[in-house]
Amino acid sequence: MAGEIVLVILIIVGIIGRANILATAASVLLILKLTNLHRFFPTLERRGLEIGLLFLMIAVLVPLVNGKIQSKDLWGTFFTMSGIFAVIGGILATYLNGQGLTMLRIEPQLMLGLVIGSIVGIVCFKGIPVGPLMAAAIAALLMKVYLWFR
Numbered sequence: 001m002a003g004e005i006v007l008v009i010l011i012i013v014g015i016i017g018r019a020n021i022l023a024t025a026a027s028v029l030l031i032l033k034l035t036n037l038h039r040f041f042p043t044l045e046r047r048g049l050e051i052g053l054l055f056l057m058i059a060v061l062v063p064l065v066n067g068k069i070q071s072k073d074l075w076g077t078f079f080t081m082s083g084i085f086a087v088i089g090g091i092l093a094t095y096l097n098g099q100g101l102t103m104l105r106i107e108p109q110l111m112l113g114l115v116i117g118s119i120v121g122i123v124c125f126k127g128i129p130v131g132p133l134m135a136a137a138i139a140a141l142l143m144k145v146y147l148w149f150r
Helices: 002-016 020-034 038-065 071-077 081-106 108-125 132-149
Strands: none
Touching (some): 002 020, 002 108, 020 038, 020 108, 081 108, 081 132, 108 132
16 A cells, blocks of 8 residues: 555656656556556566667657758767767766666665655756656766765
């Protein structure tokens, strides 16, 4: 019963905080739980991140496919400072996301803190919720810095 209460709270917080993805995700999980379809939870836990990343990658590649970005424009970005920084940013982000994923696997209870932090970022700082994986990546980086200076 505690799980359902947490999901309802997340739905309410998501609606109030304009975090539609959070509210939708919590709603889907609540529906699965209440309709006795919770047998899908292990599959969602195991493959959900991959499915989400698949759709994210598709969304990022659409401008290339629909002609908004030309192939000649792609090669030109590698020879500009912003293009070089974009490549470096991609390398750093994927490395940090891997660290965040490792941290979430070791301490999954941290997810609630990441969600609350994301909601505060949306409501108070007009941030954009890019997902708990990047939040976990930043948390993992902060934890490493903390342990390094300790």
